[in-house]
Amino acid sequence: MNLRQRTWKLGIFFIVLIFIGGALLMYKGNDAVAMGIMKKNGILTAEQVKVSFDSVSGRMVHEAVQESQEVKKGDILMELDSTDVDLSITKTTAQIGQVDAQIQSMSGTIAIGFAQTDTDQEQQYRGIDQQRAAVDAAEATLTNAQKDYERMTTLYGQGAISKAAMDNSQLSLRVAAASVAQQKQALSKLLGGAADSGDTDSLSLPSVEESRQTVGNKQNDLEALVQQKKQLEVTLQELYVQKQRLTLRAPEDGKVLKILAKQGEMISANTPVLLLESKRDYYDIYVSEQQAVKVHEGDSIKGHTVAGNTQVQGTIRFITQAPGFADLKMTREKGQADLTAFQIRIYTDPGQEVMPGMTIEVNENEFT
Numbered sequence: 001m002n003l004r005q006r007t008w009k010l011g012i013f014f015i016v017l018i019f020i021g022g023a024l025l026m027y028k029g030n031d032a033v034a035m036g037i038m039k040k041n042g043i044l045t046a047e048q049v050k051v052s053f054d055s056v057s058g059r060m061v062h063e064a065v066q067e068s069q070e071v072k073k074g075d076i077l078m079e080l081d082s083t084d085v086d087l088s089i090t091k092t093t094a095q096i097g098q099v100d101a102q103i104q105s106m107s108g109t110i111a112i113g114f115a116q117t118d119t120d121q122e123q124q125y126r127g128i129d130q131q132r133a134a135v136d137a138a139e140a141t142l143t144n145a146q147k148d149y150e151r152m153t154t155l156y157g158q159g160a161i162s163k164a165a166m167d168n169s170q171l172s173l174r175v176a177a178a179s180v181a182q183q184k185q186a187l188s189k190l191l192g193g194a195a196d197s198g199d200t201d202s203l204s205l206p207s208v209e210e211s212r213q214t215v216g217n218k219q220n221d222l223e224a225l226v227q228q229k230k231q232l233e234v235t236l237q238e239l240y241v242q243k244q245r246l247t248l249r250a251p252e253d254g255k256v257l258k259i260l261a262k263q264g265e266m267i268s269a270n271t272p273v274l275l276l277e278s279k280r281d282y283y284d285i286y287v288s289e290q291q292a293v294k295v296h297e298g299d300s301i302k303g304h305t306v307a308g309n310t311q312v313q314g315t316i317r318f319i320t321q322a323p324g325f326a327d328l329k330m331t332r333e334k335g336q337a338d339l340t341a342f343q344i345r346i347y348t349d350p351g352q353e354v355m356p357g358m359t360i361e362v363n364e365n366e367f368t
Helices: 003-028 032-039 083-158 163-191 206-245 323-329
Strands: 041-043 045-052 058-063 076-080 247-249 254-259 272-288 300-305 311-321 341-348 359-361
Touching: 045 254, 076 272, 083 163, 083 206, 272 311
Parallel strands: none
Antiparallel strands: 041 272, 041 359, 045 272, 058 076, 076 247, 254 272, 272 341, 300 311, 300 359, 311 341
């Protein structure tokens, strides 16, 4: 057999082999989609969390973890410089102390003001009583002067007294009348426009009420100080929250995959500085639409590891059409391009002896 004949036979062999492979593909559908649906394998994957400082920025002064280190929820990961926040806390605390002193001073002033007003009222009441007595005395003097004048008039008519005595009696009457008017004016001044009911302790003196209102208006100033203190206390709470956020803690149990920022670097707010692998593991499998209708979200489902055949219990999180399979289906034969594949995401139950990267397989009987 010459070289030419052997070349032709080899070419024919390869052509036949290609046709046989194509026929097998058409018959069995061994493309990526068909294999994925048939085998129902998935790679166990852990959710990753990008950890960042919440709304604060600054220079990193402490890097507390290393890559591949296991951490628990609440463990310190990193710390930013807190000098500025500490100074602001000290300043705000001093301002609160100053406002406290002002509140105490104002409260004392108001208390003293009301006490002074009560004292002034009592003094005015006693002054009114004294002035009433003075009015009564002046009126009694006027009454005596009036009687004396009447007697003098009778005697003068009889020629028993002189003209000078008569004039003196008349003058005494006028002086007594003027004294009554003067004492009444003084009483009216003490009353300050209040109606004199005769019962001093029941009087409402305008001057006293005005004094009470003046002192009472200082309550507004006191309330303003109280509100100012509350505002400063809120500011102080915000500063303490800000200081808390300068210490980055692990949001959950996991493993440090990658540290994106190093000690001494300036860190921007809400910028990821660390990649954390969580303990929430899942894997995806692909099933046909006939199989997809037999399971539901929230159902428990069993799988097993390909290495070691360890049983893995999980829960279906969601079932959705697999959009990435459309192009592959269009290359398939035997009308299989009209079949729809569905993606099922299964989260494994915690505490099982599996690790990310392992292959999990689900048996056919889980869909029957």
